[in-house]
Amino acid sequence: MAEDLGEHHFNTDEFARTITYNGTDIPALVDFGMNSDGDNARTARIIVKASDVAAPAYRDTVVISGTSWRVFRDPDTEVAVKGDGQVWELSLIRDERPVW
16 A cells, blocks of 8 residues: 555645544545545545554544544454555444444
């Protein structure tokens, strides 16, 4: 994953945008999917540098453009975080509802 991402990818003047991760502003690559602009998305994916987020965890808080999200764990795979030591790929969800 990291070998495909150069430092310029995390430049907020180019590809990245500033997000707030657990209260700290950091650059991230944000993907809301092909058919969403972010305002209507329920899920998203971010890629952050491991040097910015040392130990991401399920239910961490992420704020993107004023909207709160949580790190999401896929119930089928139980995976919340993927990474290679250089970058983390995190799935996010907003408006999460409890399952009874």
